[in-house]
Amino acid sequence: xxxxxxxxxxxxxxxxxxxxxxxxxxxxxxxxxxxxxxxxxxxxxxxxxxxxxxxxxxxxxxxxxxxxxxxxxxxxxxxxxxxxxxxxxxxxxxxxxxxxxxxxxxxxxxxxxxxxxxxxxxxxxxxxxxxxxxxxxxxxxxxxxxxxxxxxxxxxxxxxxxxxxxxxxxxxxxxxxxxxxxxxxxxxxxxxxxxxxxxxxxxxxxxxxxxxxxxxxxxxxxxxxxxxxxxxxxxxxxxxxxxxxxxxxxxxxxxxxxxxxxxxxxxxxxxxxxxxxxxxxxxxxxxxxxxxxxxxxxxxxxxxxxxxxxxxxxxxxxxxxxxxxxxxxxxxxxxxxxxxxxxxxxxxxxxxxxxxxxxxxxxxxxxxxxxxxxxxxxxxxxxxxxxxxxxxxxxxxxxxxxxxxxxxxxxxxxxxxxxxxxxxxxxxxxxxxxxxxxxxxxxxxxxxxxxxxxxxxxxxxxxxxxxxxxxxxxxxxxxxxxxxxxxxxxxxxxxxxxxxxxxxxxxxxxxxxxxxxxxxxxxxxxxxxxxxxxxxxx
Amino acid sequence: xxxxxxxxxxxxxxxxxxxxxxxxxxxxxxxxxxxxxxxxxxxxxxxxxxxxxxxxxxxxxxxxxxxxxxxxxxxxxxxxxxxxxxxxxxxxxxxxxxxxxxxxxxxxxxxxxxxxxxxxxxxxxxxxxxxxxxxxxxxxxxxxxxxxxxxxxxxxxxxxxxxxxxxxxxxxxxxxxxxxxxxxxxxxxxxxxxxxxxxxxxxxxxxxxxxxxxxxxxxxxxxxxxxxxxxx
Numbered sequence: 001x002x003x004x005x006x007x008x009x010x011x012x013x014x015x016x017x018x019x020x021x022x023x024x025x026x027x028x029x030x031x032x033x034x035x036x037x038x039x040x041x042x043x044x045x046x047x048x049x050x051x052x053x054x055x056x057x058x059x060x061x062x063x064x065x066x067x068x069x070x071x072x073x074x075x076x077x078x079x080x081x082x083x084x085x086x087x088x089x090x091x092x093x094x095x096x097x098x099x100x101x102x103x104x105x106x107x108x109x110x111x112x113x114x115x116x117x118x119x120x121x122x123x124x125x126x127x128x129x130x131x132x133x134x135x136x137x138x139x140x141x142x143x144x145x146x147x148x149x150x151x152x153x154x155x156x157x158x159x160x161x162x163x164x165x166x167x168x169x170x171x172x173x174x175x176x177x178x179x180x181x182x183x184x185x186x187x188x189x190x191x192x193x194x195x196x197x198x199x200x201x202x203x204x205x206x207x208x209x210x211x212x213x214x215x216x217x218x219x220x221x222x223x224x225x226x227x228x229x230x231x232x233x234x235x236x237x238x239x240x241x242x243x244x245x246x247x248x249x250x251x252x253x254x255x256x257x258x259x260x261x262x263x264x265x266x267x268x269x270x271x272x273x274x275x276x277x278x279x280x281x282x283x284x285x286x287x288x289x290x291x292x293x294x295x296x297x298x299x300x301x302x303x304x305x306x307x308x309x310x311x312x313x314x315x316x317x318x319x320x321x322x323x324x325x326x327x328x329x330x331x332x333x334x335x336x337x338x339x340x341x342x343x344x345x346x347x348x349x350x351x352x353x354x355x356x357x358x359x360x361x362x363x364x365x366x367x368x369x370x371x372x373x374x375x376x377x378x379x380x381x382x383x384x385x386x387x388x389x390x391x392x393x394x395x396x397x398x399x400x401x402x403x404x405x406x407x408x409x410x411x412x413x414x415x416x417x418x419x420x421x422x423x424x425x426x427x428x429x430x431x432x433x434x435x436x437x438x439x440x441x442x443x444x445x446x447x448x449x450x451x452x453x454x455x456x457x458x459x460x461x462x463x464x465x466x467x468x469x470x471x472x473x474x475x476x477x478x479x480x481x482x483x484x485x486x487x488x489x490x491x492x493x494x495x496x497x498x499x500x501x502x503x504x505x506x507x508x509x510x511x512x513x514x515x516x517x518x519x520x521x522x523x524x525x526x527x528x529x530x531x532x533x534x535x536x537x538x
Numbered sequence: 539x540x541x542x543x544x545x546x547x548x549x550x551x552x553x554x555x556x557x558x559x560x561x562x563x564x565x566x567x568x569x570x571x572x573x574x575x576x577x578x579x580x581x582x583x584x585x586x587x588x589x590x591x592x593x594x595x596x597x598x599x600x601x602x603x604x605x606x607x608x609x610x611x612x613x614x615x616x617x618x619x620x621x622x623x624x625x626x627x628x629x630x631x632x633x634x635x636x637x638x639x640x641x642x643x644x645x646x647x648x649x650x651x652x653x654x655x656x657x658x659x660x661x662x663x664x665x666x667x668x669x670x671x672x673x674x675x676x677x678x679x680x681x682x683x684x685x686x687x688x689x690x691x692x693x694x695x696x697x698x699x700x701x702x703x704x705x706x707x708x709x710x711x712x713x714x715x716x717x718x719x720x721x722x723x724x725x726x727x728x729x730x731x732x733x734x735x736x737x738x739x740x741x742x743x744x745x746x747x748x749x750x751x752x753x754x755x756x757x758x759x760x761x762x763x764x765x766x767x768x769x770x
Contacts, residue, residue: 018566019569
């Protein structure tokens with residue numbers, strides 16, 4: 001990280017030669033020696049990949065292709081830039097997506113044209129100072145030591161030397177991250193008491209969503225949107241909440257409205273498409289997937305699931321031929337992506353089945369099966385369900401059951417998923433048999449877990465850890481089991497002293513727990529214990 | 539439930555889209571002009587440099603007006619991306635002064651900022667900067683040679699004052715409420731836009747049951763015109 005403006009290595013991105021020259025001359029006048037220029041997104045990304053920059057000054061609107069925000073997202077996604085890089089967006093006008101996106105892909109600041117040298121220098125100096133004061137917190141976050149990050153925020157909040165709001169936001173993010181929802185709730189409420197702010201109010205709604213108090217969450221997100229319809233983060237959350245409440249049609253219309261306000265959001269467009277499909281609004285799903293594909297073209301959010309979604313809806317609309325064409329396109333776009341290949345193969349099986357070409361359907365599903373076996377931890381529940389339904393249709397009942405069994409074992413405490421598995425069995429006319437399978441598989445997982453707990457209680461941590469690690473090779477998505485493994489790693493280290501490898505393993509497991517189930521009850525406790533362990537002298 | 543969101547194109551949409559276009563062209567012009575001024579600072583005589591400086595000033599004024607028209611259009615349609623967030627008041631004030639420095643220097647006006655280092659407050663940075671730039675532009679026209687921007691927090695409100703040492707506002711303007719459009723006059727060139735924009739922006743800032751407001755008065759430290767913005 002650059003300690004001064006003069007020592008910074010800088011990159012100027014603008015499609016107009018005169019603007020590039022002007023911005024570079026400003027930087028030169030400030031005494032900056034290292035200045036690179038890029039005229040296009042492609043040039044910019046090539047430079048960002050090859051060199052480490054301290055400061056990037058980037059025009060938002062770059063004509064054709066990627067815009068400034070998309071370059072920032074890709075650079076962050078591909079780790080070309082880190083937290084310490086200062087990214088300043090230059091723009092003719094303020095748009096919501098510049099400061100509304102995910103915190104990690106928001107530019108550090110934006111400057112409205114026309115820009116003067118004095119203004120640019122003032123902003124850059126302030127940003128260098130700010131980055132420096134927040135660096136210890138950022139270090140704690142990237143080491144996944146969220147508890148320490150929170151206490152650092154508290155310390156800085158006492159000194160009042162930095163912006164309160166910035167620290168409040170970081171602190172509340174960490175509270176949500178470790179899943180300490182009661183503390184997050186109290187914190188957001190205390191902020192709201194002093195001044196009602198859309199971000200804090202959204203935070204409050206998120207807490208209610210996480211703790212499954214959907215009615216309260218819904219009321220809060222609706223209120224935010226009534227006060228400010230441009231605050232689309234609340235629209236995304238309102239739609240998720242309505243979805244959780246089973247009010248799919250309302251969820252769909254909330255996203256439809258959000259898309260009219262901000263028509264270029266690829267991710268939201270895809271969420272709308274998914275919702276519409278589940279709602280049976282196939283025409284809307286059809287057009288929405290097409291738009292999502294187009295919008296995602298230049299973005300890191302370009303996703304194979306938009307293609308497979310489109311193919312799925314085409315199959316449902318009795319146009320399997322077109323569906324197959326879309327899948328061909330997907331294969332061309334996502335070469336060497338096993339997840340994409342899997343999604344494509346599953347939907348292909350469904351499309352050939354619809355066309356009455358049983359053999360081709362069979363071959364596609366066989367391929368899917370092989371791909372699944374190659375990436376057991378990476379198979380989404382949706383794909384597995386699609387696959388099971390297709391296998392039932394083609395008459396391969398055993399394989400379908402086997403697949404659903406693994407879904408149950410990976411999610412034995414998740415009522416929503418278990419319900420979906422039940423529905424797949426219902427559709428196949430196997431309600432009773434399905435019920436039995438669900439019961440038996442659940443009991444099996446509970447058995448292994450209990451065995452582990454017994455070993456842990458007897459202090460036989462190594463054996464317990466061994467048992468859990470083995471079980472997880474087959475059940476990579478069972479958050480309860482991963483959390484238990486974590487507990488045993490902590491138990492072992494509490495007894496024998498800390499070990500950096502085991503600490504890292506435990507932290508990685510906990511991250512996965514949070515990803516699989518943000519409501520896991522042990523997450524927060526284990527997070528605290530790990531943080532205490534980490535701070536002990538070696 | 540389903541609402542129609544396709545907007546029919548009307549006159550104000552045309553004005554907005556062409557204002558936007560004009561603003562872009564103007565920004566390119568301003569960029570070129572400033573480049574030109576930097577290049578020829580030591581090559582041309584003072585009178586010519588003066589004229590170039592005045593050209594930039596007028597272009598800047600146009601830009602401010604266009605931004606205000608666009609912002610009002612968006613605020614009216616509730617599509618302005620308003621972002622009320624905590625700001626370092628001193629940073630914002632210093633930036634506003636910086637942006638007008640060359641012009642003030644060109645007319646020999648001294649601009650002072652009186653604001654505590656740790657003064658933070660909540661507002662939309664761009665909108666409030668716009669209001670202050672407009673106030674500075676007014677003060678530029680009315681002052682003799684001094685302008686002062688003062689920030690204070692009292693009773694849960696941030697008070698921002700732009701004071702000058704000119705003759706003060708004429709009585710007619712002081713009596714009129716600043717947010718009605720009595721100031722509009724095509725013959726004198728006083729459009730009333732600045733005041734209208736400023737009081738709209740002030741009113742958009744709310745906290746609980748308190749609302750921002752704009753007032754003008756004569757007096758202050760220099761005994762001239764005072765533009766006073768209060769934000770909750």
